[in-house]
Amino acid sequence: MKLTAFAAAAAAFLAFGPVEALAGRDLDQIRQRGVMRCGVQAPSNPGFGFPNAQGVWQGFNVEICRAVAITIFGDPNRVEFVPVTTQSRFPALASGEVDILSNNSTWTLTRDSNVNRFNFPAIVFYDGQSMMVPRRLNITSARQLNGATVCVQPGTTTELNLADYFRQHNMRFTPVVVADLDELRRAYDSGRCDVFTNDFAALAAQRTLLSRPQDHVILPERISKEPLGPVIRQGDEELTNIVAWTVFALIDAEEMGITQANVEQIAASSTNPIVRRLLGVEGNMGESLGAARADYARQIIRTFGNYGEIYERWLGERTPLGLERGMNRTWNNGGLLYAPPAR
Amino acid sequence: MSSTSTTSAGMPAAKPLIPLPSPTTLRGLMWQALLAAAVVLLGWWFYNNMLANMAARGLQFGFGFLGRSAGIPIGEAIIPYTPADTYQRALTVGLLNTLRVAVAGIALATILGIALGLARLSSNPLLRALTGGYIEVIRNTPLVLQLVFWHAIILQLPSVRQALNPLPGVFLSQRGLKLPVFLADEALASALLALLAAAILWIGLLRREAARQAATGERRSTLLPGLALLVALPLLSAALVGAPAWDWPELAGFNFQGGVTLSPEFFALLLGLVIYTAAFIAEIVRAGIQSVHKGQWEAARALGLPGGRIMRLVILPQALRVIIPPLTSQYLNLTKNSSLAVVIGYPDLVSVSNTSINQTGQAVEVISIFMAVYLIISLVTSLLMNLYNRAVALKER
Numbered sequence: 001m002k003l004t005a006f007a008a009a010a011a012a013f014l015a016f017g018p019v020e021a022l023a024g025r026d027l028d029q030i031r032q033r034g035v036m037r038c039g040v041q042a043p044s045n046p047g048f049g050f051p052n053a054q055g056v057w058q059g060f061n062v063e064i065c066r067a068v069a070i071t072i073f074g075d076p077n078r079v080e081f082v083p084v085t086t087q088s089r090f091p092a093l094a095s096g097e098v099d100i101l102s103n104n105s106t107w108t109l110t111r112d113s114n115v116n117r118f119n120f121p122a123i124v125f126y127d128g129q130s131m132m133v134p135r136r137l138n139i140t141s142a143r144q145l146n147g148a149t150v151c152v153q154p155g156t157t158t159e160l161n162l163a164d165y166f167r168q169h170n171m172r173f174t175p176v177v178v179a180d181l182d183e184l185r186r187a188y189d190s191g192r193c194d195v196f197t198n199d200f201a202a203l204a205a206q207r208t209l210l211s212r213p214q215d216h217v218i219l220p221e222r223i224s225k226e227p228l229g230p231v232i233r234q235g236d237e238e239l240t241n242i243v244a245w246t247v248f249a250l251i252d253a254e255e256m257g258i259t260q261a262n263v264e265q266i267a268a269s270s271t272n273p274i275v276r277r278l279l280g281v282e283g284n285m286g287e288s289l290g291a292a293r294a295d296y297a298r299q300i301i302r303t304f305g306n307y308g309e310i311y312e313r314w315l316g317e318r319t320p321l322g323l324e325r326g327m328n329r330t331w332n333n334g335g336l337l338y339a340p341p342a343r
Numbered sequence: 344m345s346s347t348s349t350t351s352a353g354m355p356a357a358k359p360l361i362p363l364p365s366p367t368t369l370r371g372l373m374w375q376a377l378l379a380a381a382v383v384l385l386g387w388w389f390y391n392n393m394l395a396n397m398a399a400r401g402l403q404f405g406f407g408f409l410g411r412s413a414g415i416p417i418g419e420a421i422i423p424y425t426p427a428d429t430y431q432r433a434l435t436v437g438l439l440n441t442l443r444v445a446v447a448g449i450a451l452a453t454i455l456g457i458a459l460g461l462a463r464l465s466s467n468p469l470l471r472a473l474t475g476g477y478i479e480v481i482r483n484t485p486l487v488l489q490l491v492f493w494h495a496i497i498l499q500l501p502s503v504r505q506a507l508n509p510l511p512g513v514f515l516s517q518r519g520l521k522l523p524v525f526l527a528d529e530a531l532a533s534a535l536l537a538l539l540a541a542a543i544l545w546i547g548l549l550r551r552e553a554a555r556q557a558a559t560g561e562r563r564s565t566l567l568p569g570l571a572l573l574v575a576l577p578l579l580s581a582a583l584v585g586a587p588a589w590d591w592p593e594l595a596g597f598n599f600q601g602g603v604t605l606s607p608e609f610f611a612l613l614l615g616l617v618i619y620t621a622a623f624i625a626e627i628v629r630a631g632i633q634s635v636h637k638g639q640w641e642a643a644r645a646l647g648l649p650g651g652r653i654m655r656l657v658i659l660p661q662a663l664r665v666i667i668p669p670l671t672s673q674y675l676n677l678t679k680n681s682s683l684a685v686v687i688g689y690p691d692l693v694s695v696s697n698t699s700i701n702q703t704g705q706a707v708e709v710i711s712i713f714m715a716v717y718l719i720i721s722l723v724t725s726l727l728m729n730l731y732n733r734a735v736a737l738k739e740r
């Protein structure tokens with residue numbers, strides 16, 4: 001087996017040989033590198049993830065990634081944001097180019113299964129697919145769209161749901177499929193398509209970028225369920241736990257009324273053992289999780305606030321997107337957000 | 344390469360009993376063997392590296408996904424396609440879209456390129472300067488930029504409801520060009536056969552006239568009888584079998600129904616590729632023509648040939664020897680550049696492949712497929728062009 005020996009030497013010489021499989025491999029790699037690579041929607045998705053005037057990434061999904069970085073490193077800045085398109089995101093994650101996707105990816109069986117081998121630790125946004133049309137077409141329901149030309153992003157659940165919906169209702173459509181979201185929106189804006197379809201929140205975000213946003217309406221139908229959340233590769237239980245419990249901490253904090261403004265005061269004065277455990281005042285939750293600090297949740301809330309505060313800052317009614325909380329309320333307020341107890 | 348020549352050059356006197364290769368040849372052979380081994384090893388290492396990395400990520404290698412239902416919608420397809428069809432069918436649709444734009448692009452780019460190349464050599468200074476400007480601007484800006492530019496311009500056309508209607512049944516809007524088309528029926532088949540028969544008869548007529556000119560020196564045009572045949576035979580077919588039926592585009596609901604559509608994406612891609620590649624072809628044609636010696640022009644003029652025929656009968660056949668090899672590269676470039684379709688949303692092979700990779704996770708397999716397909720297209724193009732090159736090559740007698 002001289003060949004093998006020679007190849008091994010060549011591999012060692014070139015220093016990028018096959019990656020060895022270890023338990024918790026992805027988390028080890030992130031720690032070793034000292035920075036987490038987070039895939040965000042390219043070129044930008046207003047509210048969810050977009051670069052500001054200085055080129056710094058901001059938004060709902062961006063703060064989720066930064067919160068995870070606080071849990072891993074105790075530092076929200078140890079994240080490198082990598083813009084990925086809907087077509088390139090999963091190959092980028094599978095190949096290890098990014099460690100985590102935080103770009104409104106939908107949790108589906110195929111993506112979670114042994115075919116793609118991804119993992120969806122938690123849901124951060126409940127959404128459904130919608131259709132936007134120009135107001136002047138006087139259309140009130142998606143059922144009136146037979147024969148329409150539809151602008152859609154490739155490589156998405158949106159694309160598949162669209163085909164399913166029209167098939168189910170015996171309607172025909174012509175897709176216009178462009179990977180670049182900006183290019184796609186321009187095509188819709190110029191009239192190349194009658195319909196622009198995406199998840200409701202993403203449509204609302206894209207509408208703010210149209211030349212005349214008020215001339216477009218989003219039809220009432222939600223043709224699919226779109227549970228959105230961060231995605232990692234399968235096979236690293238430790239990283240799965242860290243991502244999940246970072247999201248849960250944000251939700252739990254809102255449920256308990258802990259905010260960016262009062263977190264320190266509550267940590268100092270609260271006698272509620274549940275609150276004290278969450279904020280790392282007592283117990284060893286941080287250690288069991290493998291977080292950098294015992295009070296990781298307190299640090300996250302001090303930096304970004306609870307789930308509701310992050311939502312209102314980037315997506316809520318006072319932002320250009322103007323999204324209602326809807327399903328994305330905590331369970332005790334009639335929503336779907338329900339975090340397991342931190343104990 | 345010849346060992347005898349080096350041996351005789353190195354040691355002119357002694358002739359060994361067993362013809363051993365000289366040290367120089369041996370050294371050469373050794374280096375070649377080493378190089379070959381290194382290439383094989385590198386390939387082998389790449390392959391193993393891929394397998395190891397896929398195994399480490401729990402990915403399985405296999406082409407089973409091709410038979411699964413794709414579920415992806417594709418905007419334009421030459422063969423019938425619905426999202427319920429398989430990935431194999433979806434990729435075939437993508438391949439046919441690539442071939443469609445490549446074949447049309449090569450034909451149009453050649454015509455435009457030759458015209459531009461000739462204009463570049465024109466004696467008219469304005470024409471020369473304009474062509475020069477065109478070539479320099481187009482050759483020196485990125486193709487992606489040009490594609491986005493043409494796409495943006497086409498999207499500025501009027502909307503469907505205000506579509507331009509230059510001819511009855513022809514509509515131009517930002518949804519593309521709508522044309523009426525004959526329905527595929529027996530009447531159409533009969534009319535096409537009649538056209539074919541007329542063409543064959545015309546060629547026969549041409550041959551007879553050529554033989555007659557060779558024998559008598561008298562020259563007669565076949566234009567009028569030929570055209571008469573082309574008109575009369577299809578008319579006869581229409582009278583006997585009936586005229587072929589039209590599929591006429593009509594505005595119904597959101598869009599035009601019926602007829603054929605050339606989508607704005609196809610149009611923008613074709614326009615971009617043709618204009619870009621024609622600039623390169625023009626330079627190749629100019630270089631080819633200038634490579635023909637001045638004496639050939641003078642000799643042809645001395646024989647009394649007019650300018651057009653000098654070009655067609657004397658200069659171009661000789662210039663082709665210089666033109667064909669770089670022209671082949673341009674054809675290959677055009678075909679491969681068509682993969683930039685992704686940018687403007689034309690569903691070519693790469694676009695469909697990218698989506699398939701995303702939906703199935705089988706990146707290595709899908710990329711191998713489209714690499715193999717491009718390789719085959721390129722090799723076939725090269726083969727055809729090489730055969731043509733051999734046909735026009737200088738024949739030494």
